[in-house]
Amino acid sequence: MIDLVGYGAFFLTTALIFSLVTLGLNLQWGLTGLFNVGLAGFVAIGAYTSALLTTPDDAARLGGFGLPLLVGWLGAMIVGGLAAALTGMATLRLRSDYLAITTFGVAVVVQLVALNAQKLTGGPFGIGFIPRPFGSLAETPLLFNLSNLAVVSAVTLIAYLALEHLSRSPWGRVLKALREDERAAISLGKSARFYRVQAFAVGGAIMALAGALQAHFTGFIAPDNYLPILTFQVWVMLIVGGSGSNLGAVIGSILVWAIWAGSGTLTSVLFPPEQQARAASLQIVAIGVMLCVILLIRPNGLFGDRPRRPRFGKRPKLAAAKSSSSS
């Protein structure tokens, strides 16, 4: 029974960290319509920044500055936000696809740096001995897991409330206006690019914070944690929950993580050890198909608020497409 509570706490902590990433993505995609396929890169930036700032001194690499946890989290948000702002500035004046391709490239480069810049990131072996909040409680796993859950829940709740507030504020309304009808918003004197860079940066900072939380929860990070599969998982979480809704982002994350962890447990029970890797890839196939099916039949997800209205300039084209497909 105690074990079950402990596992439940562990599961929820991981799911809530995912929720935080999804909340960041929801600000970028759901609210502003910016497509980020490299979010694993921003999560990794946060994790490594915080790890560098807070670990004790290590002769093998740069730093270990031994700073307090909160400084690490703040640093993660600043660096993650800056990286996102730079990416945004480079691409947001161009077509939306270019942002997608560039963020994809950011994730590739972050992965390369994590693997190869041994002096900075510890290379393929990653960084260990990352200080954990309540590390002194690690002797009693239950207490340790519960206290971590409390910390992560608090951070997620704060982020959630802040984002809810933001999306109702004048700032959030401008973002929605830009998403729905860019020309009208611009004609009211709103600089589309400026607002979008801001939204992208804040989203990146939230993702980086999530990366930092995860690093301090597990105490160890390695490049393998930030493969494209992470990006994929978070996208599925957002789409299932419904893009545009913060509540949907949180619930979608918990739900998809439950499916993911559950099917993972199931495959480890059902398949012999030598077939495990194969079964795991089948699990990804299933989730990938699920993403496509949801996009096809229920693009709003469970809680989505995105109206299926074509954009201003697209209308004639859409009508033309419809008439040509019906003829």
Next chain:
Amino acid sequence: MSLQFIVDGLLTGSMIGLGAIGVTLTYSILRFSNFAHGDFMAWGTYATLAVVSAIGATFGKVAPIAPLSFGWPLIVALVIGMAFTALLALLLDKVLFSRLRSQGQAIIVVMASFGASMALRSLLEFIFTSRPTYFSRAIQIAMPVGFGIRITPDQIALLLLTAILVLGVHLLMTRTQTGRSMQALSQNAALARVVGIDVAKVVRVTWIVGGALACVAGVMIGILVQIRPFMGFDMLLPMFAAAILGGIGSIPGAVLGGLIIGLAEAGAVQLIGAEWRAAVSFIILMAVLFVRPIGLFGVRER
């Protein structure tokens, strides 16, 4: 610095360029960046490999053609693989992309292609496992051709094949009615429909050309490097960078962009080390986006 990087770069550049043709066509005609294109490459390669082994099982061991490492089975298999990849692309368009396209939100299609890419790649891992395989384990002796450059017969054959294919696609685009329809649709979709261009046919040809060339690029990687489920996904960034560098919609641009990135990668491998190779395309991509976002041969969007 040895001049060997020229041969290595041209070969990598051919693989990137052949893939980038498909990316640039999909982007300019169907108006979305297809993240599943790399996985077409991998699927084509594995299909070719499967046919090669099937031929080997039926006809016994076939001797390779004189200086090359492969015989007629690979050539036959490549043609079948190209057809298979084209069909795969058409199928994916039918069940997924065309439906989402008709909803009118381009970026949803990009997301779907990302999901499809993940599913396709993992399915390959499931069927063939992630262990690398090879078309042939024979080692070829590279012949010196002067200036400290060495080249194998396989490499010469593949460079020639690339040149023929690029020329063929170029002629298709500029000298046939279908090719001109494709150009018309990419330049002004509404006007192209008004003058009665068969949009469905253009879309089909786009997928067939893109899929078939992706298969060739994949088989080239298979012959010269190795076959892995991730082989196509790893080519995605260089292919996008090449298509944008060359200018979206331009086939000569995509090939030239591929060659430039291939040469830059090969040069970087000599200068700073192979582990940073993948960063080269990103740096070139960022430079293009900052300096000249329409690329070398691109036209400003209307």
